[in-house]
Amino acid sequence: IPEQKVVLITGCSSGIGLRMAVMLAKDERKRYHVIATMRDLKRKDKLVQAAGDAYGKTLSLAVLDVCSDESVKQCIDGIKDRHVDVLINNAGIGLVGPIESIPIEEMKKVFETNFFGVIRMIKEVMPGMKKRRGGHIIVVSSVMGLQAVVFNEIYSASKFAMEGFCEGLAVQLIAFNVIVSMIEPGPVHTEFELKTIRDVREKEYPGADPDTINYFKNVYLPGAVNIFEAFGQKPDDIAKVRSRADFKVVESSSPRFRNLTNPMYTPIIALKYADETGTLSVHAFYHMLFNMGPLMQVCVTAMKFLSCGFLRRRTISPD
Ligand SMILES: NC(=O)C1=CN([C@@H]2O[C@H](COP(=O)(O)OP(=O)(O)OC[C@H]3O[C@@H](n4cnc5c(N)ncnc54)[C@H](OP(=O)(O)O)[C@@H]3O)[C@@H](O)[C@H]2O)C=CC1
Numbered sequence: 001i002p003e004q005k006v007v008l009i010t011g012c013s014s015g016i017g018l019r020m021a022v023m024l025a026k027d028e029r030k031r032y033h034v035i036a037t038m039r040d041l042k043r044k045d046k047l048v049q050a051a052g053d054a055y056g057k058t059l060s061l062a063v064l065d066v067c068s069d070e071s072v073k074q075c076i077d078g079i080k081d082r083h084v085d086v087l088i089n090n091a092g093i094g095l096v097g098p099i100e101s102i103p104i105e106e107m108k109k110v111f112e113t114n115f116f117g118v119i120r121m122i123k124e125v126m127p128g129m130k131k132r133r134g135g136h137i138i139v140v141s142s143v144m145g146l147q148a149v150v151f152n153e154i155y156s157a158s159k160f161a162m163e164g165f166c167e168g169l170a171v172q173l174i175a176f177n178v179i180v181s182m183i184e185p186g187p188v189h190t191e192f193e194l195k196t197i198r199d200v201r202e203k204e205y206p207g208a209d210p211d212t213i214n215y216f217k218n219v220y221l222p223g224a225v226n227i228f229e230a231f232g233q234k235p236d237d238i239a240k241v242r243s244r245a246d247f248k249v250v251e252s253s254s255p256r257f258r259n260l261t262n263p264m265y266t267p268i269i270a271l272k273y274a275d276e277t278g279t280l281s282v283h284a285f286y287h288m289l290f291n292m293g294p295l296m297q298v299c300v301t302a303m304k305f306l307s308c309g310f311l312r313r314r315t316i317s318p319d
Pocket residue numbers: 010011012013014015016017038039040043064065066067090091092093094113117140141142143184185186187188189190191192193235
């Protein structure tokens with residue numbers, strides 16, 4: 001369909017990328033042709049199943065590893081006229097733990113994926129957009145790209161780097177009618193949560209001292225689990241996040257540059273800009289971690305209790 005927009009999304013084997021691909025491919029007005037990419041097509045089944053009838057019609061699959069120049073080039077070369085209207089940079093990996101026990105190579109992999117991976121995509125797709133005087137580049141960043149979280153220093157730094165890069169690019173591209181916008185999720189229940197919270201609990205942390213390991217495992221991790229339980233969103237909430245004038249980020253012709261998905265983070269970001277020295281944020285985070293962790297546990301338990309009571313009441317008296 002000629003007026004259909006070509007949308008290319010990275011990292012569609014699970015989580016946010018998968019839900020974005022499905023949502024756009026199932027658009028009622030069939031406004032999008034989605035090229036859902038992943039580095040290993042053996043992991044396509046969940047997406048294909050969720051896409052249902054749209055698969056093979058408004059959704060096609062392609063292999064793409066954002067860490068490989070060759071793979072990125074091959075994928076874009078395979079697209080008719082190399083024409084991409086909307087590029088959604090979603091692929092990303094997390095990394096948590098004491099830095100003493102993380103090899104530099106592992107840290108570089110995070111930058112290679114979250115930072116250079118996005119730049120690799122943009123370098124390949126942007127020239128066409130500039131030439132056509134139109135396009136939209138979306139980056140799934142994170143609230144950790146705006147405010148770092150303890151023990152997530154490397155991941156946060158990779159997202160900060162992306163934020164800085166995009167601030168510059170957004171200005172440059174206005175003259176070419178190309179939009180740059182960022183999506184800034186807080187915690188989201190995806191495989192990311194399993195990899196960065198559930199799977200790290202039993203890991204060993206060689207090279208880190210016992211106090212740091214205790215601080216990571218017994219103060220940070222329980223706090224992070226609570227934050228996910230209390231404020232975690234679903235990948236669909238991120239795919240559907242609204243920007244200006246009630247349009248979704250992807251469908252808006254003038255989206256906001258930054259789009260937070262979780263209002264719980266608005267005060268945390270505001271705090272950062274309220275005190276340009278940064279001291280307030282550093283101390284507030286320290287206080288939240290050590291003093292509010294136990295309080296948060298009480299709140300989460302209370303919330304669970306209340307919601308169970310509510311559900312029970314609804315089941316007994318459906319009106
Ligand atoms: N979940 C959360 O709490 C939050 C996530 N985010 C961001 O959202 C984005 C999506 O993450 P989410 O859906 O949560 O996590 P998932 O782990 O569920 O999905 C990440 C996706 O990225 C893919 N990926 C990883 N490395 C590469 C690569 N080199 N080339 C291509 N694809 C790759 C994974 O593919 P494979 O299956 O092959 O590993 C997977 O499809 C990330 O950028 C993340 O930083 C931001 C804020 C919060």
